[in-house]
Each structure stands twice: as structure tokens, then as C-alpha cells.
Amino acid sequence: SQKIEQNSEALNIQEGKTATLTCNYTNYSPAYLQWYRQDPGRGPVFLLLIRENEKEKRKERLKVTFDTTLKQSLFHITASQPADSATYLCAPSGGNSGNTPLVFGKGTRLSVIA
Amino acid sequence: NAGVTQTPKFQVLKTGQSMTLQCAQDMNHEYMSWYRQDPGMGLRLIHYSVGAGITDQGEVPNGYNVSRSTTEDFPLRLLSAAPSQTSVYFCASRGTSGAIYEQYFGPGTRLTVT
Numbered sequence: 325s326q327k328i329e330q331n332s333e334a335l336n337i338q339e340g341k342t343a344t345l346t347c348n349y350t351n352y353s354p355a356y357l358q359w360y361r362q363d364p365g366r367g368p369v370f371l372l373l374i375r376e377n378e379k380e381k382r383k384e385r386l387k388v389t390f391d392t393t394l395k396q397s398l399f400h401i402t403a404s405q406p407a408d409s410a411t412y413l414c415a416p417s418g419g420n421s422g423n424t425p426l427v428f429g430k431g432t433r434l435s436v437i438a
Numbered sequence: 439n440a441g442v443t444q445t446p447k448f449q450v451l452k453t454g455q456s457m458t459l460q461c462a463q464d465m466n467h468e469y470m471s472w473y474r475q476d477p478g479m480g481l482r483l484i485h486y487s488v489g490a491g492i493t494d495q496g497e498v499p500n501g502y503n504v505s506r507s508t509t510e511d512f513p514l515r516l517l518s519a520a521p522s523q524t525s526v527y528f529c530a531s532r533g534t535s536g537a538i539y540e541q542y543f544g545p546g547t548r549l550t551v552t
Contacts, residue, residue: 356539367442367528367543368481413481415541423469423488423534425496426541430480 326352328429330414336435337404345399345432347414354416357390357397362411362431371412372399404436440464444529444544451519451551459514459547461529467542468534470512474498474525475546481528487512488534519551 331346347357356375360368374381374390374397381388387400397416401408411431418424445460463470471486473496483496487506501523503515512531516523529544 358539358541360541365546367530367546368541369543370540373538373540417539421534425471425483425486425494426530426532426539427483427497428473428481430478 330429330432332432334433339436339438341404343401343404343434345412347397347429349395349416357416359388359399360413368413406436406438409434409436442529442531442542442544444547448548455519456517459527461512462510463531467531470531472514473528476525521551524551
């Protein structure tokens, strides 16, 4: 069956450093992969989408890579700030259309310490 | 745009009671879905719909019913609540055409079943 693993349940880093979160998936081949941010008591918020033919995608201080051979995506936050503290969820797609259900990893809780 | 709205925000039920969690979106999205989120379990897909009149089961559908009579609304019904259904419930919607399948989440309903 399809499996999504976000390798760290929690990650603590010092302000100003780069945070790197990992998402591994098995038993399927997603056409794209999304990353979301969730703050306590709130719904997840979309951050980035990367397609299978893209190696890297950037948005401000965020960078996502997608290695379909390793079946892995890395999510980087550079120059991290305490405001980046949240849970980050990855969601590899089950197919290549907007009708495909989105299944999420359990998330990594990031704490940026000032 | 209100985005995705959910009511109620909080609800306490006794075992065996029934209730409907409401979800509405004003973005004309075809795709809507329901998730539950439990500590340590991440977001799990309950049911989803790719358009009015069409629904399908997700990962954890037992104990829940859905219907989709309009594009805007996607209610989730608990026919006979059980303590195992204590959770935070999120509704989400997204468009199904174009290049980005960003999913928009509601603020959640926190349900306790005693």
C-alpha cells in the first residue's frame, strides 16, 4: 500500500540556520508533490507544488526538491525565523489530475529557537 | 471570498447521537474532501467528491456519510457517534483544472464524543 514518511516528528533549529525536512514515499509514483504549513488550531495552508519533471522549486526563503528515483522530497527553509515554527506536511499526489485525492504525511513539527 | 467555512467550531456529543458537520466553499471548486486529524495520526481522508452528485470513500470512511447536492456544500454526517470519532475534522476544496491543485482548508471542527 502507499506509504508516506516524514522522517522527523520534531525538529529544533537555531534562528538563522537552514531547516531541512524530508518526505519519503513508497509504492506509488506521484505526478506532483505538495507541501503545506499548519499552525496549532488551524487548517493546513498550501506552500508549494513541485512536479515530477521539476528538480527544484523556490519561493522566497523556501526551496523544495523532488527526486523521483529516490522517491523523496526535501523542503528547505533558509534563514529560519521563529515565525517559521509550525508543522509542515507533505502530500504526494496519487495521480496527475485535480480529481485525485490528496493524502498527507504525518508532518514534521519545526521549532525555530531565537 | 469567505473561502472554506465549517460549522460548528466545537461540538460535544454523547455516544449514539447523530449530527452533521457543515462545510461550504464559495470558490466554485469541483473537488471537496473531509479529513480527520488525530494526535500522532496526521490527516486521514474520510470521503471526497469530484463534483455534485459524486462521492467516494477515502481511507477511513466507516461511521460517516456524505452527499454532494450542490457544488458549494459538502456535509459530513455521523449517524451514531462513537468515542473513537473524537477528533478535529477539516473540510477542504480545490479546483480541478489548471496547473496548480492547491487545496484550501477550512478552520476545522473540534468534536468530542463522550
